[in-house]
Amino acid sequence: MSVDLFTSGLLQGLVLALVAYAVMIPFRLLNFADLTSEGAYPLGGAICSSLIIAGIYPIFAMLIACFLAGIMGICTALVHIKLKVNTLLAGIIISTMAYSVNLRFLGKPNVALFNSASLFYSSGATIENIIILASIIATIILLLFLFLKTELGLKFRAVGLNQDFAKKSEISVEKYTMFGLFAAGFLSGLAGSLMVQLQQYMDVGMGIGILIHALAALMIGEALVGTSNMLRQIIAPLVGALIYQQIQGIALSAGLAPSDLKFFTGTIVLIVIGMNMKR
Secondary structure, three states: HHHHHHHHHHHHHHHHHHHHHHEEEEEEOOOOOOHHHHHHHHHHHHHHHHHOOOOHHHHHHHHHHHHHHHHHHHHHHHHHHHHHHHHHHHHHHHHHHHHHHHHHOOOEEEEEEOOOOOOOOOOOHHHHHHHHHHHHHHHHHHHHHHHHHHHHHHHHHHHHOEEEEEEEEOHHHHHHHHHHHHHHHHHHHHHHHHHHHHHEEEEEEOOOOOOHHHHHHHHHHHHOOOOHHHHHHHHHHHHHHHHHHHHHHHHHHHOOOOHHHHHHHHHHHHHHHHHHHHH
């Protein structure tokens, strides 16, 4: 595998890690099967790109995009909590609705950002871009680790471990569920915002399949790193995302067509599931 393919995989792996964390928070910490990332990722990209084109400074555009993507997560939580809709179905409904919102923001299926301001100095897998993304990931990992060690973090984890116990302990399950899905949506929106600036264009279909990629990354990381303690649990998505993208790079360099990657990804997920069942 060439150096360019390796660095490109490293860059994409860092972005994918953000979505993997967005999957881990509801799935692993809250025990809430959530598909909102599939919609929050392109929503973040659509809003960020629209605001940048409108002349908003990239960092402010990203913050607004991440906040609105987080609100999308809260909407999923409310649909489940208030309307008693299944968690998976709630995520599908909200993500489907987000597609129309994205088109409304963009005004057309795709837009170019080649002559627009950006958080990055240039497009592509440069050392500077990798350092910026690595710094963002490191900050998120540190904040997540510190939060989960606090009293609020312990209550948050209690909701995922045993909701009945949490309710008896007077812990607001609804509040922590909404907070967790807001954080997940925020991270997915951040990933989408960063990706559109890296590739310098936004396409309304960019989020299709991102959830299965993030889930594959999460499962690979957990299989390799383990989840025996909180530190391992937090490091696993990053390790899995980086390795997963390199696996895809190897597959492409070996002659696999890009159109076959989704089938390839699904196969990886099934293999990891099968390996975990045998343990």
